[in-house]
Amino acid sequence: MKKILFFCATLFCLSIADAKVSMPRLFQSGMVMQRGKTIPVWGKADVGETVTIRFNKKVYTTTADADGRWRIDLPKMKAGGPYQMSVNEQTIDNIMIGDVWLLSGQSNIDVTIERVYPQYTQEIDNYENSQIRLFRVQNETSTHGVKEDIRPTNINWKPANKQNAWLFSAAGYFLGKRMFEKSKVAQGIIVNSWGGTPIEAWISEDSLKTCYPMLIKKLQMYQNDAYIRAQMQANGAANQQWEAILNQTDPGYADAKCDDSQWPVVNQNDWIWRGTGSVWLRQHITIDKAHAGKPARLLLGTLFDRDVTYLNGKQIGQTGYQYPPRRYDIPEGLLQEGDNVIAIRFINKYGAAHFIPEKPYMFCFGDDRFSQNPMPQDVIPLSQQWLMHVGAEMPQCPGGDVSLQNQPTTLYNAVLYPLAPYAINGVVWYQGESNTGNPAYADYLKKLMDSWRDRWQEQLPFVIVQLANYDGRQQSGFPRPITPQVDPVNSGWAQLREAQRTAVKADARAELAVINDLGETVDIHPLRKKEVAERVALCFDKLLYNNKVKLSPEVVSTHVSDAAIQLTLDQPIQEGDLYTFEVCNNGSDKYQNVPAVGRGNVITLLYPTASQAPCLKIRYAWKDDPKQANVRSLNGLPMSSFELKIK
Numbered sequence: 001m002k003k004i005l006f007f008c009a010t011l012f013c014l015s016i017a018d019a020k021v022s023m024p025r026l027f028q029s030g031m032v033m034q035r036g037k038t039i040p041v042w043g044k045a046d047v048g049e050t051v052t053i054r055f056n057k058k059v060y061t062t063t064a065d066a067d068g069r070w071r072i073d074l075p076k077m078k079a080g081g082p083y084q085m086s087v088n089e090q091t092i093d094n095i096m097i098g099d100v101w102l103l104s105g106q107s108n109i110d111v112t113i114e115r116v117y118p119q120y121t122q123e124i125d126n127y128e129n130s131q132i133r134l135f136r137v138q139n140e141t142s143t144h145g146v147k148e149d150i151r152p153t154n155i156n157w158k159p160a161n162k163q164n165a166w167l168f169s170a171a172g173y174f175l176g177k178r179m180f181e182k183s184k185v186a187q188g189i190i191v192n193s194w195g196g197t198p199i200e201a202w203i204s205e206d207s208l209k210t211c212y213p214m215l216i217k218k219l220q221m222y223q224n225d226a227y228i229r230a231q232m233q234a235n236g237a238a239n240q241q242w243e244a245i246l247n248q249t250d251p252g253y254a255d256a257k258c259d260d261s262q263w264p265v266v267n268q269n270d271w272i273w274r275g276t277g278s279v280w281l282r283q284h285i286t287i288d289k290a291h292a293g294k295p296a297r298l299l300l301g302t303l304f305d306r307d308v309t310y311l312n313g314k315q316i317g318q319t320g321y322q323y324p325p326r327r328y329d330i331p332e333g334l335l336q337e338g339d340n341v342i343a344i345r346f347i348n349k350y351g352a353a354h355f356i357p358e359k360p361y362m363f364c365f366g367d368d369r370f371s372q373n374p375m376p377q378d379v380i381p382l383s384q385q386w387l388m389h390v391g392a393e394m395p396q397c398p399g400g401d402v403s404l405q406n407q408p409t410t411l412y413n414a415v416l417y418p419l420a421p422y423a424i425n426g427v428v429w430y431q432g433e434s435n436t437g438n439p440a441y442a443d444y445l446k447k448l449m450d451s452w453r454d455r456w457q458e459q460l461p462f463v464i465v466q467l468a469n470y471d472g473r474q475q476s477g478f479p480r481p482i483t484p485q486v487d488p489v490n491s492g493w494a495q496l497r498e499a500q501r502t503a504v505k506a507d508a509r510a511e512l513a514v515i516n517d518l519g520e521t522v523d524i525h526p527l528r529k530k531e532v533a534e535r536v537a538l539c540f541d542k543l544l545y546n547n548k549v550k551l552s553p554e555v556v557s558t559h560v561s562d563a564a565i566q567l568t569l570d571q572p573i574q575e576g577d578l579y580t581f582e583v584c585n586n587g588s589d590k591y592q593n594v595p596a597v598g599r600g601n602v603i604t605l606l607y608p609t610a611s612q613a614p615c616l617k618i619r620y621a622w623k624d625d626p627k628q629a630n631v632r633s634l635n636g637l638p639m640s641s642f643e644l645k646i647k
Helices: 004-020 113-119 120-123 171-182 205-209 213-221 225-249 410-419 441-456 472-476 494-503 527-544
Strands: 032-034 038-042 052-054 058-063 068-076 080-087 090-105 129-136 157-158 187-192 265-267 277-287 296-300 307-310 313-318 326-329 336-346 363-365 378-381 383-391 424-428 462-465 510-515 555-560 564-569 576-577 581-585 596-599 602-606 614-620 641-646
Touching: 038 080, 052 068, 058 068, 090 129, 090 171, 090 410, 113 120, 113 171, 113 527, 129 171, 157 171, 171 187, 171 424, 171 527, 187 410, 205 213, 205 441, 225 383, 296 307, 307 326, 313 326, 378 555, 410 441, 424 441, 441 494, 462 494, 462 527, 494 510, 494 641, 510 527, 555 641, 564 614, 581 602
Parallel strands: 032 090, 090 187, 090 424, 129 187, 424 462, 462 510
Antiparallel strands: 038 068, 052 058, 052 080, 080 090, 129 157, 265 383, 277 336, 277 383, 296 326, 296 363, 307 313, 307 336, 363 378, 555 564, 564 602, 576 596, 581 614, 596 602, 614 641
16 A cells, blocks of 8 residues: 555655646746736746746746636836846746836848948957847748747847848847847847838738738648648649759759850940750959969849859859849868959749849959958959850749748747737837838838737737838849930839838828838849948937937928928928929829929929919829939938828
């Protein structure tokens, strides 16, 4: 009998030891928790299990409910740390209390410190701060409802330094740095983004099903797991077969001794190849004695779409898609005095293979070669002339990617829902490129903000980063040179910027970061992410700390006279002649450019028939790439593009 009792007691002790309290993966050593707000801590445990949190010399206790869920709300705290938290048998170390920011959207959030490094080499090289902590949510989708937690990862909360930030969001890194400099408290940066994704993937099903039933039907098409598996397997097999045939039939022209003497010459700024398959370009370049044998970096701008690049027959780099800058490091000893050969194998599945103009194409030497700004004597520019030969022409690759990340609600379910109710200070939404041309975007954006606030049960402040200037014709193989848009056009990018502007204007807890001067005509991923972060920070300054902060100028009233239209702004602007204003009469879609001048806080449009029109429509900066738009506040912030009616 004693043995039986001893055995039962042992089993009881083992069951107690095996009972494990779990928390979401955000709760890890090095985490930052939000100051000045109630801090929810939650998780799972055995039904009825007692959960005890010890934190900052206090003890908090609760019991897991009938579903095994538990939650304890820690009281508001001031900034400080580091602290230790114990949750039953688990311990979380090095916790800071400060400000936590959630950054979400598509690829312009994804753009890494590695990508923008040449813009800010000294700053990145020389900066580290253990009070700025970085957390990257791993990509995942769900077509079958919400998930309880995000995907596991070995990348936890990391302090900000060059190594940890190298593949982290540049916008997030610079936002954390700027907000720390302003507040001197710890900063937690949570990045949760996925390149190329549309806004509807980030909105809850409940928010979409009433007004957009077709989107829900689209989601239901992808709720058949057998179909998804079969489609993905078929696509993978088709791609493998396509690549195998390509490689078997492409003779290859990487060898430095390849006879290219009869190849035709093409100019990279006036060259496109609309075939499918592979095409080779070669260039001979003379290296002087001073640079022969030295380590170097080859800058090949940006190419469409894929490339494999060789130097003197040796592969020095490859890039699998169109957007990343080609920066290929050349080891010591590979460059020889005299003739050297660069060979680029373009691989093209769609569109037109081409170089992207206005990007750097050169060899860089010396210790400053990574900055793209070395001493003049350490730069050898490439020629714009290349020798061309088709490698292997191929048929279109069959199949189509299911791209679950682009389907409605799939990202809300998998990577947004599980983050709440982790206490955060504000949200940055930097997205829109994948929704240009969608007339419903303003409503989508409202639904996104509402559904996220509903999930957090809090009126979260949002900063919406407006689309930057960019001319999409560059990526489509449009014949060179591309002339700037001067005459009025129907711009899909301007329409989406207007949707962003109007959605923010209707929301008292949102602000708009205008960046129509920070983009690049030829690059959908502009590199000036520090400046983007500064504008986002200014918006949070106004939303959270000081409502007197002046952001981009806005029109607050209008007046029509016999000879002109006057727009009164909310602040003074830089004075002088102003450009990209357009006017049309009601009932007409034909806009015309009109001259304008700025004085004080008034813009005057010289439109002599204004008073004769019963209704006028005015547009500003209504172009994909409004290079000439020049309305700026006294502190240099640009005015948003807009469209308005005057009765």
